[in-house]
Amino acid sequence: xxxxxxxxxxxxxxxxxxxxxxxxxxxxxxxxxxxxxxxxxxxxxxxxxxxxxxxxxxxxxxxxxxxxxxxxxxxxxxxxxxxxxxxxxxxxxxxxxxxxxxxxxxxxxxxxxxxxxxxxxxxxxxxxxxxxxxxxxxxxxxxxxxxxxxxxxxxxxxxxxxxxxxxxxxxxxxxxxxxxxxxxxxxxxxxxxxxxxxxxxxxxxxxxxxxxxxxxxxxxxxxxxxxxxxxxxxxxxxxxxxxxxxxxxxxxxxxxxxxxxxxxxxxxxxxxxxxxxxxxxxxxxxxxxxxxxxxxxxxxxxxxxxxxxxxxxxxxxxxxxxxxxxxxxxxxxxxxxxxxxxxxxxxxxxxxxxxxxxxxxxxxxxxxxxxxxxxx
Amino acid sequence: xxxxxxxxxxxxxxxxxxxxxxxxxxxxxxxxxxxxxxxxxxxxxxxxxxxxxxxxxxxxxxxxxxxxxxxxxxxxxxxxxxxxxxxxxxxxxxxxxxxxxxxxxxxxxxxxxxxxxxxxxxxxxxxxxxxxxxxxxxxxxxxxxxxxxxxxxxxxxxxxxxxxxxxxxxxxxxxxxxxxxxxxxxxxxxxxxxxxxxxxxxxxxxxxxxxxxxxxxxxxxxxxxxxxxxxxxxxxxxxxxxxxxxxxxxxxxxxxxxxxxxxxxxxxxxxxxxxxxxxxxxxxxxxxxxxxxxxxxxxxxxxxxxxxxxxxxxxxxxxxxxxxxxxxxxxxxxxxxxxxxxxxxxxxxxxxxxxxxxxxxxxxxxxxxxxxxxxxxxxxxxxxxxx
Numbered sequence: 202x203x204x205x206x207x208x209x210x211x212x213x214x215x216x217x218x219x220x221x222x223x224x225x226x227x228x229x230x231x232x233x234x235x236x237x238x239x240x241x242x243x244x245x246x247x248x249x250x251x252x253x254x255x256x257x258x259x260x261x262x263x264x265x266x267x268x269x270x271x272x273x274x275x276x277x278x279x280x281x282x283x284x285x286x287x288x289x290x291x292x293x294x295x296x297x298x299x300x301x302x303x304x305x306x307x308x309x310x311x312x313x314x315x316x317x318x319x320x321x322x323x324x325x326x327x328x329x330x331x332x333x334x335x336x337x338x339x340x341x342x343x344x345x346x347x348x349x350x351x352x353x354x355x356x357x358x359x360x361x362x363x364x365x366x367x368x369x370x371x372x373x374x375x376x377x378x379x380x381x382x383x384x385x386x387x388x389x390x391x392x393x394x395x396x397x398x399x400x401x402x403x404x405x406x407x408x409x410x411x412x413x414x415x416x417x418x419x420x421x422x423x424x425x426x427x428x429x430x431x432x433x434x435x436x437x438x439x440x441x442x443x444x445x446x447x448x449x450x451x452x453x454x455x456x457x458x459x460x461x462x463x464x465x466x467x468x469x470x471x472x473x474x475x476x477x478x479x480x481x482x483x484x485x486x487x488x489x490x491x492x493x494x495x496x497x498x499x500x501x502x503x504x505x506x507x508x509x510x511x512x513x514x515x516x517x518x519x520x521x522x523x524x525x526x527x528x529x530x531x532x533x534x535x536x537x538x539x540x541x542x543x544x545x546x547x548x549x550x551x552x553x554x555x556x557x558x559x560x561x562x563x564x565x566x567x568x569x570x571x572x573x574x575x576x577x
Numbered sequence: 578x579x580x581x582x583x584x585x586x587x588x589x590x591x592x593x594x595x596x597x598x599x600x601x602x603x604x605x606x607x608x609x610x611x612x613x614x615x616x617x618x619x620x621x622x623x624x625x626x627x628x629x630x631x632x633x634x635x636x637x638x639x640x641x642x643x644x645x646x647x648x649x650x651x652x653x654x655x656x657x658x659x660x661x662x663x664x665x666x667x668x669x670x671x672x673x674x675x676x677x678x679x680x681x682x683x684x685x686x687x688x689x690x691x692x693x694x695x696x697x698x699x700x701x702x703x704x705x706x707x708x709x710x711x712x713x714x715x716x717x718x719x720x721x722x723x724x725x726x727x728x729x730x731x732x733x734x735x736x737x738x739x740x741x742x743x744x745x746x747x748x749x750x751x752x753x754x755x756x757x758x759x760x761x762x763x764x765x766x767x768x769x770x771x772x773x774x775x776x777x778x779x780x781x782x783x784x785x786x787x788x789x790x791x792x793x794x795x796x797x798x799x800x801x802x803x804x805x806x807x808x809x810x811x812x813x814x815x816x817x818x819x820x821x822x823x824x825x826x827x828x829x830x831x832x833x834x835x836x837x838x839x840x841x842x843x844x845x846x847x848x849x850x851x852x853x854x855x856x857x858x859x860x861x862x863x864x865x866x867x868x869x870x871x872x873x874x875x876x877x878x879x880x881x882x883x884x885x886x887x888x889x890x891x892x893x894x895x896x897x898x899x900x901x902x903x904x905x906x907x908x909x910x911x912x913x914x915x916x917x918x919x920x921x922x923x924x925x926x927x928x929x930x931x932x933x934x935x936x937x938x939x940x941x942x943x944x945x946x947x948x949x950x951x952x953x954x955x956x957x958x959x960x961x962x963x964x
Contacts, residue, residue, distance in 0.1 A: 202648065202877050203579040210578075270578060459959045474964030476948075479955030486954050487891045494870030495863075498580045515863040564856065567863070571855035574835055574862060 210274045217278035225282045227545050233285035239405035240286040245317050255315025258295050262311035269438050269504040273445040280449025283548050287320050287359035293439045294321035294367050301423030301431040323367040324354035332561045334429045341370040347417040353410045360395050360407035369428045381428035385420045402555030437503045440513040440560050444496035444520045447556050451489045451527045454549050458531040481530045488523040511573040518566035521557040528553040590652045597660040609661050612784030614741040627696025633670040641694025647879035651821050659825030669693040669700040673746055676815040680803035701738030703747035711949050714758035720749035727796045733789040739775045752806050761808035765800045782935030822896045824869045830903050837927050857906050868896045887958030890950035897940040904934040
């Protein structure tokens with residue numbers, strides 16, 4: 202057993218910490234939330250230079266060909282900083298293209314992704330089929346030399362600034378769970394309407410309505426009917442990375458909370474001296490430690506080529522709930538100060554609720570785990 | 578980064594499992610779970626572990642150990658926990674031996690370590706008193722120094738191993754004029770010394786613990802461990818080693834519970850198809866993985882020579898509260914059957930859950946209450962002030 206990070210991972214972490222220290226603060230968090238774009242083009246350029254955008258993409262396309270653990274370290278620091286950008290969607294989309302794309306698609310897309318020229322997002326959820334792709338209702342009706350796509354995607358992150366949206370659609374007439382195909386859609390196409398969704402996490406989610414949009418065969422990413430398989434092959438990376446990002450955020454909330462408890466004085470002493478406050482912080486520590494183990498172990502398993510589906514869903518379930526306990530308790534310890542919009546904690550509090558729902562909420566994930574444990 | 582045991586450790590784990598499968602009979606299981614401590618089968622099992630040098634594997638080879646790592650030790654006690662469905666730990670091997678190794682005299686090490694390692698002797702912890710629970714500095718039993726011996730008088734409470742151990746690992750007050758934690762000393766006292774009376778106390782699940790009365794017990798000076806008046810600090814040394822908590826018993830509970838719901842119908846439907854049961858099973862299984870991680874992390878830290886004091890506190894809190902939640906939920910899932918005592922003629926094969934529910938009520942209290950553990954996390958781990 203070796204629970205240490207590699208030299209390269211340490212370097213990645215240091216570079217990330219420096220980047221965020223220089224470029225990210227409460228002020229920029231607020232700016233990202235208030236702006237329509239939701240991210241800084243300049244910072245995106247720097248992220249490309251740091252190698253983050255192509256970290257896991259093949260070198261022949263300008264990436265680094267690194268493994269999931271290296272990427273996870275980036276996401277941990279993203280979480281610590283509560284950094285907003287299209288990074289997660291781009292990371293997931295890049296892996297999908299790497300998995301599914303033919304040579305031409307890979308050449309066109311992956312090079313653009315790695316260099317930061319292209320922003321790509323993936324539309325995993327619909328209004329009803331929120332986490333289960335098999336229930337996708339968006340349809341693709343075969344037509345001369347292509348398909349006509351109809352449907353609505355819900356909570357597509359940064360679709361408003363994306364060059365492409367990877368859109369799962371069911372080939373018309375196919376049964377439930379069959380025929381799901383990935384289409385590479387240009388959101389500027391006539392018939393595609395992107396409407397920003399104002400969320401409590403203010404994380405640039407978008408409703409994408411697709412009405413009678415005719416697309417040529419070339420927009421099919423990979424093979425027809427294999428869409429669900431492609432996404433399932435890649436999903437463990439996304440789940441693990443998201444959990445590590447949540448761990449980063451939880452650690453920062455714990456640090457803010459203990460810092461506050463040490464300096465806030467009431468009844469002639471720091472409130473951190475009161476046992477109730479100490480126990481709150483101790484409970485937060487346990488939640489953080491448990492989450493860190495689960496998230497990094499899962500990321501390690503996936504990086505070793507293990508699909509680790511049970512571990513991914515266990516981790517997402519437990520970390521989602523643990524993150525809620527941490528932000529809730531952290532807010533409580535901060536008292537009135539924690540409620541203020543002008544204090545960083547509220548960004549993490551709202552972000553935690555958003556992260557809880559990404560890629561599967563705790564109940565959905567637990568049902569997946571139960572399936573693994575009880576149904577074979 | 579690597580979250581797997583090494584090939585050598587995995588081979589050792591397999592060896593230990595093979596041993597347990599052979600040696601842990603239903604009769605041994607029953608005796609060890611009766612709450613009465615080591616009986617004849619328990620002693621036989623202890624000596625068999627000792628013959629393999631697995632009781633105190635971390636001791637140097639010349640004292641009966643294997644100079645093994647913390648991870649190796651964890652592997653052994655975790656498998657014991659799985660097969661015995663409980664975290665039974667030998668006090669001599671886990672607390673006394675590591676302490677003697679550091680503060681014991683040459684003669685004490687030669688006298689006790691090999692016998693502890695071979696499973697020939699066991700020690701009962703002698704810390705708690707009626708007025709000294711979490712606050713060990715309130716220990717009041719007096720050891721008065723007189724020429725070649727100490728004269729010990731006073732009372733101990735909740736000293737669990739005394740009715741089957743050969744020795745009492747006794748903490749006494751040897752000085753009253755100094756701050757309380759600076760006047761304590763540690764002794765090894767033969768339980769058959771004249772003047773010692775042991776009276777049983779019975780806990781909620783039928784487990785036995787004891788009140789112990791010392792009436793002018795003569796304890797020769799050779800039995801003093803370490804320095805006079807430094808006993809409190811010697812006790813803290815031992816705690817460094819008693820950090821590793823097991824998950825084996827939780828794995829056992831999970832697998833028994835999963836099998837139960839897969840095989841049992843309630844109201845016309847398999848329990849394993851009930852969405853609420855599925856949620857609960859998945860939640861508990863996830864928590865077991867967290868617990869496993871916390872335990873492994875500590876073993877790893879210790880082998881890296883890092884002090885895990887507040888990580889150990891975190892794992893103790895988490896694992897004991899999880900244990901209680903598991904028993905509570907197992908009983909709910911089992912419905913009326915969950916209430917049936919293990920000895921009953923209508924008890925199911927899973928009847929041990931009912932006994933476990935009662936027996937593990939203590940776990941958030943013994944071994945350092947979870948409140949104290951949370952204080953340790955907050956103060957030593959997070960730097961919050963002690964007020």
